[in-house]
Structures are given as C-alpha cells and as structure tokens.
Amino acid sequence: MPVLAASALSLDVSALDYAILGIYFLVVLGIGAVARLSIKTDVDFFLSGRSLPAWITGLAFVAANLGALEILGMAANGAQYGIATVHFYWIGAVPAMVFLGIVMMPFYYGAKVRSVPDYLRLRFNNPTHALNAATFAVATVLIAGVNLFALALIINLMLGWSISVAIIVAAAIVLIYITLGGLTSAIYNEVLQFFIIVASLLPLTLVALHDMGGWSGLQDKIKASPLKEGGLHAWQGIGVGNVTNPIDANWIAIVFGLGFVLSFGYWTTNFAEVQRALSAKSMSAARRTPLIGAYPKIFIPALTIIPGLVALVSVKGLGGSSSDLQYNNAIPLLIERYLPEGMLGLAVTGLVAAFMAGVAANVTSFNTVFTYDLWQDYVAKDRDEKYYVRVGRLATVGGLLISVATAFIAKGYSNIMNYVQLLFSYFNAPLFATFIIAMFWRRTTPWAGFWGLIAGFLGAFVTHQLTSSGTVDLGSELAASFWGAIVAFVADAVVTVGVSLVTKPKPEDELRGLVWGLPRKDAEPERMEEGDDAWYRSVWLLGGVALGLVVILNIIFI
Amino acid sequence: MATDAPEPEVDAATAAKAANRFDIRRIIGGLFLLYGVILVIVGIVGSEAEKNKAAGINVNLWTGLAMLVFGALMVTWALTRPVEPNPPR
Numbered sequence: 001m002p003v004l005a006a007s008a009l010s011l012d013v014s015a016l017d018y019a020i021l022g023i024y025f026l027v028v029l030g031i032g033a034v035a036r037l038s039i040k041t042d043v044d045f046f047l048s049g050r051s052l053p054a055w056i057t058g059l060a061f062v063a064a065n066l067g068a069l070e071i072l073g074m075a076a077n078g079a080q081y082g083i084a085t086v087h088f089y090w091i092g093a094v095p096a097m098v099f100l101g102i103v104m105m106p107f108y109y110g111a112k113v114r115s116v117p118d119y120l121r122l123r124f125n126n127p128t129h130a131l132n133a134a135t136f137a138v139a140t141v142l143i144a145g146v147n148l149f150a151l152a153l154i155i156n157l158m159l160g161w162s163i164s165v166a167i168i169v170a171a172a173i174v175l176i177y178i179t180l181g182g183l184t185s186a187i188y189n190e191v192l193q194f195f196i197i198v199a200s201l202l203p204l205t206l207v208a209l210h211d212m213g214g215w216s217g218l219q220d221k222i223k224a225s226p227l228k229e230g231g232l233h234a235w236q237g238i239g240v241g242n243v244t245n246p247i248d249a250n251w252i253a254i255v256f257g258l259g260f261v262l263s264f265g266y267w268t269t270n271f272a273e274v275q276r277a278l279s280a281k282s283m284s285a286a287r288r289t290p291l292i293g294a295y296p297k298i299f300i301p302a303l304t305i306i307p308g309l310v311a312l313v314s315v316k317g318l319g320g321s322s323s324d325l326q327y328n329n330a331i332p333l334l335i336e337r338y339l340p341e342g343m344l345g346l347a348v349t350g351l352v353a354a355f356m357a358g359v360a361a362n363v364t365s366f367n368t369v370f371t372y373d374l375w376q377d378y379v380a381k382d383r384d385e386k387y388y389v390r391v392g393r394l395a396t397v398g399g400l401l402i403s404v405a406t407a408f409i410a411k412g413y414s415n416i417m418n419y420v421q422l423l424f425s426y427f428n429a430p431l432f433a434t435f436i437i438a439m440f441w442r443r444t445t446p447w448a449g450f451w452g453l454i455a456g457f458l459g460a461f462v463t464h465q466l467t468s469s470g471t472v473d474l475g476s477e478l479a480a481s482f483w484g485a486i487v488a489f490v491a492d493a494v495v496t497v498g499v500s501l502v503t504k505p506k507p508e509d510e511l512r513g514l515v516w517g518l519p520r521k522d523a524e525p526e527r528m529e530e531g532d533d534a535w536y537r538s539v540w541l542l543g544g545v546a547l548g549l550v551v552i553l554n555i556i557f558i
Numbered sequence: 559m560a561t562d563a564p565e566p567e568v569d570a571a572t573a574a575k576a577a578n579r580f581d582i583r584r585i586i587g588g589l590f591l592l593y594g595v596i597l598v599i600v601g602i603v604g605s606e607a608e609k610n611k612a613a614g615i616n617v618n619l620w621t622g623l624a625m626l627v628f629g630a631l632m633v634t635w636a637l638t639r640p641v642e643p644n645p646p647r
Binding site: 016019020023024027031034035038056188191192195196199203207208210211338339340341342343346 | 593601613624625
C-alpha cells in the first residue's frame with residue numbers, strides 16, 4: 001500500500017485550475033447582479049419574496065450547513081471516530097429535519113413570522129424576543145468570523161495565499177453578492193455550491209475507495225488501524241458503564257444529547273436554517289423544504305466519512321503533531337494525492353464555494369434578524385420598505401466588517417474562538433426545550449420563555465466549567481458536549497414549567513396559530529400551488545421514507 | 559405590497575423571459591456543461607502521469623462526461639418546464 005510521505009501540504013495549482021475557480025467567482029457575482037433587479041420590497045431582500053420552489057429551498061437548507069466546517073470537520077471525525085460519525089447525520093440531522101417539516105413548520109410559516117425570534121415575540125413577550133434576537137445576532141456574526149478564518153486557512157493551505165489576503169478577498173465576494181441580491185443570491189449560490197461540492201467530492205471518494213481495494217479492502221485496513229473493529233460500527237460499545245466505542249459516549253448521550261437536544265436544537269430553531277424554508281412559495285413548499293433536504297443529508301456522510309477513513313489508513317502520521325497532518329486536513333491531503341490538474345481546480349472551487357456559502361448563510365440570517373427584530377422592533381418602527389432594505393444592506397456591510405475583525409482576532413487565538421463557538425452552542429440546546437414546550441403546552445407563560453432560556457444557558461455553562469476543569473468526568477470532550485446539551489435542555493424545561501405555574505398565561509386568543517390545537521380563527525384557506533396535493537408531495541410520505549432509510553442504514557452499519 | 563407609485567405594467571411575456579433567464583437550472587446546467595467540456599479536454603490531452611494520478615483512473619475524463627450529462631439534463635428540464643411568473647398576491 002502506498003503511503004504518503006509526511007511532507008508539507010501544498011497543492012500544485014495550475015493556471016487551468018485558477019481559471020475554473022475564476023469562472024465560479026464570475027458566476028457568483030453575476031447571480032448577485034441579476035438578483036438585484038428583482039428586489040423591490042423588504043420581503044424580496046430578506047425572504048426572497050417568499051417565492052421559491054421547494055427543491056431550491058430544500059437544497060439550500062442542506063447547503064447552508066454543508067459549508068463552514070462541516071465538510072472538513074466531518075471528514076476529521078470520520079478519521080478519528082470511524083463509522084460512528086454517522087450519528088451526526090442519521091440520529092441527529094435527519095430525524096430533526098423530518099420533525100421540522102412535519103410538526104414545526106406549520107407554526108413558523110402559518111404565523112407568517114419573518115424570523116425565529118419573531119415567533120418568540122408573538123408567543124412570549126418582548127424581553128424573550130430581544131434576548132434571543134440579540135444573542136443570535138452576536139453569535140452569528142462571531143461564527144461568520146470563525147467560518148471566514150477557516151476559509152482563509154484552507155485557501156492558504158491549498159493555494160498558498162496569505163491568510164489576510166484570503167480573508168479580505170472572500171469577505172469582499174460574499175459582501176458584493178449579498179448586498180446586491182439579498183437572500184435570493186445567497187440561496188441560488190447555495191444550490192450551485194451544493195452541486196459543485198458533490199461533483200468534486202463524489203469522484204474523489206470513488207477514486208480513493210477504488211485505491212483501497214473497494215469497501216471490503218478499506219474495511220480490512222481499518223481493522224488493522226488504531227480504530228480497529230470499533231471504527232466500523234455505529235452502535236457497538238455504547239452500553240452505560242461499558243463504553244468502548246471511539247466517540248467514548250454511551251447511548252443516552254448519543255440518542256438524547258446528540259440526537260434529541262443538539263440536533264433538534266440546531267435544525268429546528270437556528271434561523272440560518274429556518275430562513276430557507278420561510279422563503280418558500282407556499283405552506284406545502286415550506287414544509288417540504290427540510291424533508292427534501294433530508295435526502296441528500298442521508299448520503300452526505302459517504303462523501304465525508306469515507307475520505308476521512310481512507311486518509312486514516314493511508315496517510316502516515318495523520319492526527320499527529322505536524323500541523324499539515326491534522327485530522328481536519330484529511331480531504332485536502334487526498335485532493336493533493338489523487339486529483340490531477342482540472343479536477344484539482346474543481347475540488348478547490350468546491351471547498352471555497354462551500355465555505356463562502358457558509359459565511360453567506362450566517363450573514364443573510366444576521367442581516368434579517370438585525371433589521372426586523374432589532375432595528376425595526378426597537379429603534380425605527382413604521383418606515384417604508386425601501387428604508388428597511390437599505391438598513392439590511394448596511395447591516396450586511398457592518399456584520400461582515402465585524403466578522404473580518406473577528407477573523408483576524410481568531411488568527412491569533414484560535415482556541416479562544418473555539419470557546420466562543422461553544423459558548424453560543426449553549427444558546428441552541430435550551431432554545432429547543434423552550435420551543436417544544438411552548439408549542440405543545442398552552443399554559444406556558446410569557447416570562448417562562450425568558451427565564452427558561454437563561455436557566456438553560458447557565459446549565460450548559462456550569463456543566464462545561466465542571467468538565468473542563470476536571471471536577472466531573474463525562475468521557476471525551478465530544479461526550480461531555482452531549483451531556484452539556486442534556487443538562488441545558490432539562491434546566492430550561494424545569495424552569496419553563498416552574499415559572500409557568502406561578503405566572504399569568506397569555507389569553508387564548510393571542511395564541512391562535514402559534515400553539516398546537518388552536519388554529520387561527522380567520523385562517524384563510526391555504527394557498528395551494530397547482531399539484532401541491534400530488535401524492536409524492538405528501539409530507540408524511542417524504543418524512544416517512546427518509547426515516548425508513550435511516551433506520552435501514554443504521555441496521556446495516558450496526 | 560409596494561407602497562410607491564404603481565409600477566409600470568410589464569407585459570407578461572417579458573416578465574416570463576426575465577424569470578427564465580435567471581432560472582437556477584439554466585445557471586447550474588450551463589456551468590456544468592462548461593466545466594464538463596474543460597475536464598473532458600484535459601482528460602484527453604493531458605499527460606500520461608496526470609491521467610494515471612487517480613489510482614490509474616482518468617478522473618478528469620469520467621467526471622467531465624458525468625458533468626456534461628448532468629448539465630444537459632438540467633438545461634433540458636429548464637427548457638421543457640419553464641418558470642411561470644409568480645401569481646400576484
């Protein structure tokens with residue numbers, strides 16, 4: 001078996017490869033320029049005029065997350081934890097996406113809210129709304145900065161540009177196409193990026209797999225690797241008190257922590273995701289958005305985990321102390337090894353496109369929450385639509401400038417940025433508890449929302465402090481984050497229920513359309529597009545088949 | 559929705575034409591066709607070393623062909639089922 005020398009990673013990029021990247025940049029900017037022509041109202045800019053078909057919003061839904069650190073991070077997890085990485089997809093993302101489409105979307109889309117915080121304003125009160133909007137805005141801008149820095153790192157690694165130049169070029173391109181075309185250009189680019197990333201990762205995966213002697217050849221090599229047999233199974237060694245799987249977490253942490261709390265929290269309440277569904281053209285299309293997104297999500301692990309595993313067994317010293325050989329570089333290392341001029345350019349384009357789409361998803365959700373939930377609600381009410389589009393464009397510029405500054409700070413203190421990201425993941429886990437209780441229990445009072453969120457955040461924060469200081473041992477860092485999420489969820493739920501019992505609930509009339517079992521009185525008949533009632537567009541069928549597929553896959557890789 | 563003076567009425571045919579030019583399926587299809595042509599050419603004229611770099615598979619050629627097929631499908635879909643302008647709300 002050929003083994004890569006532990007040499008510095010740098011790709012031999014030719015003029016042709018640069019041309020392929022250049023063409024992509026031109027198309028992206030062109031989309032922004034054309035999308036600008038269709039923007040007449042604030043709804044056009046922030047929600048694409050609620051006009052997109054479900055297959056576009058569905059692919060954008062999954063692509064908004066496929067950017068950022070997802071591709072490199074999941075390949076790294078594949079190399080580090082093996083097949084068990086599928087839990088992030090099959091017990092995490094997919095069930096959460098099905099739940100969002102079938103159960104939660106009617107409340108979001110039906111109430112005509114313009115953002116996730118907007119729902120909290122209607123369901124609870126202004127303090128809850130302001131708390132959530134402000135933390136979301138701050139967190140999103142900071143995370144955009146982290147993504148920008150990661151993008152610069154990968155450009156630096158692959159193309160040799162300096163980190164500062166890479167940060168500025170990437171930020172400038174995102175800035176131009178979002179400021180011009182708003183959410184429409186972000187979503188179009190996400191869909192385009194999705195296909196480019198598949199077009200580059202699929203051949204890379206097949207070639208790498210072929211080189212390992214197919215799936216069975218790869219399995220044999222994994223058994224001989226440090227992961228051993230455990231690297232080939234998702235559901236073994238997870239008994240409570242008898243944990244031997246590579247993730248070092250028992251089934252409670254995996255199913256409830258990762259699956260139920262972390263993933264449901266992320267996919268159902270993160271506005272960067274939900275915004276894509278809100279831009280759909282009808283209730284039916286909005287509900288199908290996450291369900292359509294679930295199908296590619298089921299198969300994406302093949303494109304991230306397999307390259308990670310191949311890198312593990314064929315790159316000598318992967319995961320060691322050399323910075324070029326860290327787990328995160330699994331995919332770039334394989335690109336260097338297998339892809340000739342031409343495909344190399346396409347692969348670099350795919351990764352750069354994925355990262356830019358990640359930053360753009362952060363930025364478009366930030367400018368919407370900033371403009372609608374902070375500026376319009378608390379600073380300048382009742383202005384005309386053009387005014388808010390202008391605020392949105394300025395917020396885009398401001399948000400990106402702060403992100404660039406954060407990216408430069410992250411350059412000096414990358415571990416601090418990890419910490420910031422962790423800190424804000426604390427806000428996501430409790431948010432799901434608040435939503436689920438609020439939607440299904442009418443009695444939940446306005447102030448319960450506010451104090452529940454605070455309690456959940458504190459719960460996660462305290463758990464993290466206890467585990468990182470070594471006071472409590474909950475297994476690996478990853479397992480500890482699962483437990484932190486569970487604690488946050490329980491703390492939020494207990495306080496939400498407790499406060500509800502001692503404070504005054506909202507009158508039922510104000511809750512119509514926002515909670516389970518209380519439809520709006522004036523409910524206008526749902527606007528149906530032609531063919532929305534076709535059997536293959538039934539949300540139950542789409543969701544059921546997706547869940548069936550993950551059950552089968554889990555059994556295969558048990 | 560718009561609060562300004564009424565927009566000049568664009569006739570339906572022009573609106574449909576504009577919506578179709580900006581159809582994402584055409585953009586994806588066009589880009590894939592272009593990339594496909596580039597990769598197929600590199601796959602044919604490239605050096606032996608480049609052709610064999612991917613464990614002996616001519617990955618440029620095969621990916622290029624696959625992208626051509628996919629691009630053609632996207633363009634065909636866009637042409638046979640064009641975008642209808644949004645109904646007024």
